[in-house]
Amino acid sequence: MAKSPTHHIPWGALGPWLALLGACIFFATQSDRFLTGGNLSLILQQVMVVGVIAIGQTLIILTAGIDLSCGMVMALGSIVMSKFATELGLPVPVAILCGIGVTTLFGLLNGLLVTRIKLPPFIVTLGTLNIAFAITQLYSSSQTVTDLPAGLTGLGSTFTIGSAEVTWGAVLMLVLYALAWFVLRETAAGRHVYAIGNNAEATRLVGIPTQRVLLAVYVAAGVFYGIASLLSVARTGVGDPNAGQTENLDAITAVVLGGTSLFGGRGIVLGSLIGVLIVGVFRNGLTLMGVSSIYQVLVTGVLVILAVTADQLSRRGAR
Amino acid sequence: MNIVANPKIVMQAKGLVKRYGQVTALDGVDFELREGEILAVIGDNGAGKSSLIKALSGATIPDEGEILLDGAPVHFRNPLDARRAGIETVYQDLAVAPAMTIYENLFLGRELRRPGFLGSVLRMLDKKKMLLESTARMQDLKVGIQSMTQAVETLSGGQRQCVAVARSAAFARHVVIMDEPTAALGVKEGNMVLELIRRVRDRGLPVVLISHNMPHVFEVADRIHVARLGKRAAVLNPKKISMSDTVAVMTGAMTPDQLPPEAHA
Amino acid sequence: MFSSRRRSTLALAALSFAASTAFAAGEPVIGLVTKTETNPFFVKMKEGAQQEAKKLGAKLLSGSGKADGDNAGQITAMENMIAAGAKTILITPSDAKAIVPAIKKARDKGVMVIALDSPADPADATDALFATNNYTAGVLIGEYAKVAMAGKAPKIVALDLFPGHPVGAQRHNGFMKGFGLAANDAKSNELSKTPEMVCMADSFGDQAKAQTAMENCLQKAPDVNLVYTINEPAAAGAYNALKRAGKEKDVLIVSVDGGCQGIKDTAAGVIAATSQQYPLKMAAMGVAAGVEFAKTGKKASGYVDTGVTLIAGKSVAGVDSKDTKTGAELCWGKK
Numbered sequence: 001m002a003k004s005p006t007h008h009i010p011w012g013a014l015g016p017w018l019a020l021l022g023a024c025i026f027f028a029t030q031s032d033r034f035l036t037g038g039n040l041s042l043i044l045q046q047v048m049v050v051g052v053i054a055i056g057q058t059l060i061i062l063t064a065g066i067d068l069s070c071g072m073v074m075a076l077g078s079i080v081m082s083k084f085a086t087e088l089g090l091p092v093p094v095a096i097l098c099g100i101g102v103t104t105l106f107g108l109l110n111g112l113l114v115t116r117i118k119l120p121p122f123i124v125t126l127g128t129l130n131i132a133f134a135i136t137q138l139y140s141s142s143q144t145v146t147d148l149p150a151g152l153t154g155l156g157s158t159f160t161i162g163s164a165e166v167t168w169g170a171v172l173m174l175v176l177y178a179l180a181w182f183v184l185r186e187t188a189a190g191r192h193v194y195a196i197g198n199n200a201e202a203t204r205l206v207g208i209p210t211q212r213v214l215l216a217v218y219v220a221a222g223v224f225y226g227i228a229s230l231l232s233v234a235r236t237g238v239g240d241p242n243a244g245q246t247e248n249l250d251a252i253t254a255v256v257l258g259g260t261s262l263f264g265g266r267g268i269v270l271g272s273l274i275g276v277l278i279v280g281v282f283r284n285g286l287t288l289m290g291v292s293s294i295y296q297v298l299v300t301g302v303l304v305i306l307a308v309t310a311d312q313l314s315r316r317g318a319r
Numbered sequence: 320m321n322i323v324a325n326p327k328i329v330m331q332a333k334g335l336v337k338r339y340g341q342v343t344a345l346d347g348v349d350f351e352l353r354e355g356e357i358l359a360v361i362g363d364n365g366a367g368k369s370s371l372i373k374a375l376s377g378a379t380i381p382d383e384g385e386i387l388l389d390g391a392p393v394h395f396r397n398p399l400d401a402r403r404a405g406i407e408t409v410y411q412d413l414a415v416a417p418a419m420t421i422y423e424n425l426f427l428g429r430e431l432r433r434p435g436f437l438g439s440v441l442r443m444l445d446k447k448k449m450l451l452e453s454t455a456r457m458q459d460l461k462v463g464i465q466s467m468t469q470a471v472e473t474l475s476g477g478q479r480q481c482v483a484v485a486r487s488a489a490f491a492r493h494v495v496i497m498d499e500p501t502a503a504l505g506v507k508e509g510n511m512v513l514e515l516i517r518r519v520r521d522r523g524l525p526v527v528l529i530s531h532n533m534p535h536v537f538e539v540a541d542r543i544h545v546a547r548l549g550k551r552a553a554v555l556n557p558k559k560i561s562m563s564d565t566v567a568v569m570t571g572a573m574t575p576d577q578l579p580p581e582a583h584a
Numbered sequence: 585m586f587s588s589r590r591r592s593t594l595a596l597a598a599l600s601f602a603a604s605t606a607f608a609a610g611e612p613v614i615g616l617v618t619k620t621e622t623n624p625f626f627v628k629m630k631e632g633a634q635q636e637a638k639k640l641g642a643k644l645l646s647g648s649g650k651a652d653g654d655n656a657g658q659i660t661a662m663e664n665m666i667a668a669g670a671k672t673i674l675i676t677p678s679d680a681k682a683i684v685p686a687i688k689k690a691r692d693k694g695v696m697v698i699a700l701d702s703p704a705d706p707a708d709a710t711d712a713l714f715a716t717n718n719y720t721a722g723v724l725i726g727e728y729a730k731v732a733m734a735g736k737a738p739k740i741v742a743l744d745l746f747p748g749h750p751v752g753a754q755r756h757n758g759f760m761k762g763f764g765l766a767a768n769d770a771k772s773n774e775l776s777k778t779p780e781m782v783c784m785a786d787s788f789g790d791q792a793k794a795q796t797a798m799e800n801c802l803q804k805a806p807d808v809n810l811v812y813t814i815n816e817p818a819a820a821g822a823y824n825a826l827k828r829a830g831k832e833k834d835v836l837i838v839s840v841d842g843g844c845q846g847i848k849d850t851a852a853g854v855i856a857a858t859s860q861q862y863p864l865k866m867a868a869m870g871v872a873a874g875v876e877f878a879k880t881g882k883k884a885s886g887y888v889d890t891g892v893t894l895i896a897g898k899s900v901a902g903v904d905s906k907d908t909k910t911g912a913e914l915c916w917g918k919k
Contacts, residue, residue: 031804039803046796142622143918144791144817144845158828165828187442188430195416195427202414206428207399236792237824240817242622243792245651265418287800293786294747 015310016258016274019303023278027285034288037164044166047280048173049074049235050250052228054258054272055180056107056221057251062184063217064197064264065114065121069106069129070225071247075240076136077103077229082145082239085152092151100226106132107222111215129248136241145239156234169231176227180269193217197264253300254279257307266311278303327354328390329525330375330406330494335384337370344370345381346549352494357516357526359536359557361569362546368529369498371546375527376408376496377401388493405492411499413483417472421464422446422453424471425486456489460518477508481515488519495519496527501535513539533562542584545569556584611643612878614871615665617658617675618648624843625863626676628916629700632864633674636871642878644871645670655679659686672696672874674867680705680750696877698884700866702751712873712884714866716892718751718840719770721859722758722812724894724903725838728857729810730763731900732836736809738763738780741801743787743794743813743822748773752814755840759812782808787818794821802829813839816846816858823854842895844915850897851908857896863916865890 028035053070060067081099084090090098106128113124155169184190192213195203204210232243254275260267279300286296332350336343345367352358362368373379375386377395385392388404395401398408415424426449432438433445453467462481464474471479480500487495500516501509509532516539520526530536536543537557545552545568553568553575560582567573575583616633618626630646637644645668647661655678662673663686673695677683680703687697687709699710707713729738742759745752753773760767760776767776777784783801787794794813802808802825811826813819819839826832832854839846842860849855873884894904895911 033803036803042799042803046799049792137622141918142624142627146845146848186444188432188444189442191419191423191427191430191444195419198416198418199414201412202416203427205398205410205414207402208428232792236795236821238791238820240791242790265416283796284800284803287783287785287797288804290783290804292747 015307015314016271016278019257019306020274020278020281023281023285027281027288030285031288034285037162039284041161041164041166041170043277043280043284044170044173045235046284047276048167048170049228049232050247050254050279051173051273051276052176052224052231053247053251054254054276055176055269056224056228058255058258058260058267058269058272059180059184059193059217059224060121060221061252061255061260061262062193062197062264062267063214064200064262065214065217066125066252066262067110067121067218067221068125068248068252069110069132070125070221070251071244072129072132072136073103073106073222073244074225074228074232074247075242075244076106076132076139077226078233078239078243079136079140079145079241081152081229082148082233083140085149086145086147092149095152096230099229100223103226103229104219104222107219107225108215110222111218114218115211115215140239140241142241144241146237148233148237148239152230153234153237155231156237167235169234172227172231174273176224177270177273184269189213189216194265198266250276250279253304256304259307259311261311262308326356328352329354329388331387332371332375333385333387335371335374335381335386337374337379337381343549345374345384347384348546348549349551350375350544351554352525352527353542354525355520355523356541357520357528357539358542358544359528359530359540360544360546361530361533361536361565363569366546366569367549368546370549372408372496372498372527372529375401375494376406402490406494406496407487407491409480409483409487409495409497409500411502413479415471415479415483418470420468420470421457421474421482422450422467424482425449425453425456425467425489427486429490452489457485459522460485460488460515462515475508477504477511480504480508480512484512484515484519488522488524491524493524494527495524496529498529499531500528501530501532509535533566537562545575547571553578554584555582559584611641612671612875613643613645613665613669614672614674614874615645615647615662615668615670616867616870617661617665617673618646619652619654619658619676619678620650621648623652624917625701625841629676629863629867632867633871635864636868640872640875642871642875649678653678655682658683662686662690666690666693666695670695672698672870672877674698674700674870674874675710676701677704684709696874696883698870698873700870701863703887705750707887713887714869714873714884714890715887716861716866717770717889718754719758719761720889721840721861721892722755722760723762724758724859724892725812725840725857726759726762726764728762728894728896728900728903728905729759729812729836729838731903732856732898733810738810739805739808740781741798741805741808741811741822742775742781742784743797743801743811743818744775744784745814746786746788747775755814756812759838787814787821789815789818791817791821791824794818795825796821798822798825799828802826802831806831809835811835811837813837815839816841816843816849816855819846819855819858820849823849842893842911842915844912844917847895847908847911847915850895850911853897855897857894857905858911860893860895860911860914862890862892862914 077099080102081095084098085092085095110124110128113119114121158165158167192208255272257275257278258271282299283296330352334347335345337345360368374381377398377400431445431449433443437443450467501512540557543555634644645665649657684704690697697710699713701715703713704710744756750773756775757768765778782805785797785801787797811822816839819837826835836856839855839858846858850858877883893906896905899905
């Protein structure tokens with residue numbers, strides 16, 4: 001029994017890393033500006049909002065659910081935060097907590113509808129997506145909120161490492177990924193999330209409080225969306241009611257590209273980080289090459305198909 | 320196998336009644352499980368055997384009657400209560416998470432945490448200990464699976480069954496209930512599971528075995544509880560009765576009093 | 585006394601008199617179909633239409649697609665409004681070609697259809713077009729930029745809308761023409777490119793996406809000195825990116841829109857010059873035309889340029905512009 005207890009290497013999970021590496025190598029050959037510290041830290045910064053949203057989305061997808069409302073909830077959070085800090089004149093930390101509070105409430109709403117009323121997550125979040133969008137537009141009168149106090153955008157500021165400027169927000173994203181990775185891998189609660197996605201009935205029969213864990217997952221996702229709202233405000237310097245519309249599908253794309261199965265129970269949260277980086281790298285690289293943005297969309301679509309196929313094939317081989 | 324005079328009764332049920340609307344599933348059924356035995360529960364469809372098992376494992380609450388564990392009455396409101404009382408059940412669909420490893424499944428819901436700060440504050444799992452324990456348990460029961468870090472879905476049907484049985488045996492303190500453990504298994508795998516069931520009993524855990532498979536029942540059971548029409552028709556001694564007679568009692572073709580006294584157990 | 589012929593003529597006259605007074609007694613119903621509910625440009629348009637409708641005693645119905653490009657949503661809104669009695673439809677087409685069959689159906693029913701802000705394709709599919717000349721809007725900021733650059737070799741970044749959109753192409757090409765570079769004409773949907781243009785990226789008119797696009801372009805061409813942006817949110821995003829790179833003082837940003845936030849940005853020096861357009865005017869004109877049609881049966885026709893004004897923080901020689909104070913008075917959006 002010389003095998004280490006915690007290393008059960010899922011070879012399918014290497015795919016996303018290889019894809020990211022391959023993309024980086026390709027773009028490095030196409031543009032000498034690609035592989036610079038400055039450019040790479042720029043990409044990290046560009047993906048930090050979707051990156052944090054994707055953590056919440058990963059948790060939900062691991063339980064065989066899905067959240068179509070994530071981007072809209074994030075936008076609502078950023079409007080609440082920015083309006084509370086400007087119009088209502090609340091101190092910045094209070095405004096931030098209110099914003100995260102609102103997104104967490106939406107997470108709770110989604111979770112309750114899924115666990116108590118037993119509605120499918122797809123349907124529930126389809127509904128809350130529209131509700132969140134409408135509330136955001138109504139509360140903001142469809143106007144961007146500007147002239148934000150400095151504290152609110154603090155996470156957008158940078159510090160230098162060598163030639164690279166790293167944003168505090170990107171650092172926060174990495175910390176959150178490490179935290180999520182730890183909880184999912186090393187704690188019972190994390191393993192239960194996987195078990196529920198893999199066989200919900202089994203977890204019920206062995207006595208795990210399945211509904212409570214599911215509710216906690218949706219609420220936790222809401223917290224992550226709130227943090228993403230803060231990062232969005234920090235990056236753009238405004239509260240934009242039209243933000244988040246593409247982030248809904250972008251987050252799900254990142255999770256799938258990262259190797260997490262939409263059927264639940266399988267995947268690594270770090271994979272979602274790789275997923276957002278892959279999209280960010282392609283967007284940056286294609287712009288450096290002067291290629292139209294339509295090709296970026298095409299590439300993303302092809303990658304998603306490849307990612308899902310690779311996952312399926314690797315699992316079939318394992319059996 | 321031995322039939323001891325004055326055997327200790329581990330679990331008992333008296334006059335259990337369970338109705339589902341117009342249908343009476345249990346009609347005052349009695350039940351008795353003795354120490355160190357494998358008790359097979361057989362019966363035709365609708366005879367009430369699954370309802371009986373559900374009542375014993377806490378999955379349903381009987382309308383009337385009582386259940387006694389080691390002589391003391393117990394009331395199970397849910398399967399968790401039964402588990403806490405030391406009764407483990409191996410369900411027909413196994414209740415395993417296929418993508419997770421064997422040792423994770425063994426400890427699912429009962430994970431071990433690391434000692435000290437890492438365990439209590441950070442809630443970190445003690446994977447090494449769980450792995451060692453799993454390996455030890457499986458070796459103890461002579462289950463021939465090499466690595467506990469394999470995913471359960473990579474195992475054959477029989478091996479998965481062994482994992483589920485080993486999990487129950489590892490945590491049960493009083494009784495292990497098994498629902499159709501050899502169904503859907505081939506000859507070799509079925510025998511592997513039967514061997515495992517015997518070892519469980521030999522370690523001191525009485526086993527309640529529900530099965531349709533008469534040859535398997537006759538191979539491992541010490542006594543046979545025959546369920547019929549929501550009641551207990553008879554308890555038979557497999558050594559002193561033929562398979563065909565047993566089936567006859569089960570279907571009602573033969574009544575218990577038509578049997579010679581030594582056939583009863 | 586009256587011959588049967590005269591009797592029927594009289595009857596007909598009486599009937600049509602009754603009908604026309606009944607017609608006039610009921611208020612004219614006008615429908616406004618915008619691309620989306622949420623873009624402040626359309627919010628302002630709706631306001632302008634409502635104000636004018638109230639003033640002239642007409643009833644305004646409004647609706648839109650769900651998002652930019654939602655053609656089906658606009659068709660449904662149009663059909664519902666016509667069913668509710670609208671005799672004039674004012675529409676900002678999301679998809680210039682795809683909306684044409686629905687417009688034809690409406691016109692065949694006797695409904696007057698006027699395009700606002702951007703034309704249908706072909707433009708004569710509608711009775712009339714009240715719009716900004718987006719090409720002119722681009723030309724103005726191009727001319728301004730040329731003079732403001734004072735002979736420096738231009739290194740231009742263009743943050744466009746997305747491929748294939750006529751308004752995006754017109755503004756971009758107009759800018760190139762105004763600047764004096766080889767450019768496609770106003771009818772083209774293709775974006776012109778010359779060696780002076782060091783990077784072109786799509787912003788989708790969204791501030792965050794424009795910021796990302798500008799950041800990536802900066803990596804490609806760090807020595808950019810002029811940025812053309814499709815609209816003011818994109819300009820704000822570009823400015824953010826430049827500020828982070830410490831380059832905001834070295835780069836001139838020009839834009840189109842004239843929204844109140846954009847005028848504020850122009851006064852603050854974020855945007856050097858912007859072409860202001862007048863959604864309120866478009867809508868008000870449209871409503872007035874609808875009321876005229878309802879009263880007299882006279883339809884509006886042809887293209888009416890609703891005007892575009894160059895607003896600049898600092899005026900430059902030889903280019904006519906108005907200051908930001910004037911711009912703020914005329915702007916649309918939250919003041």
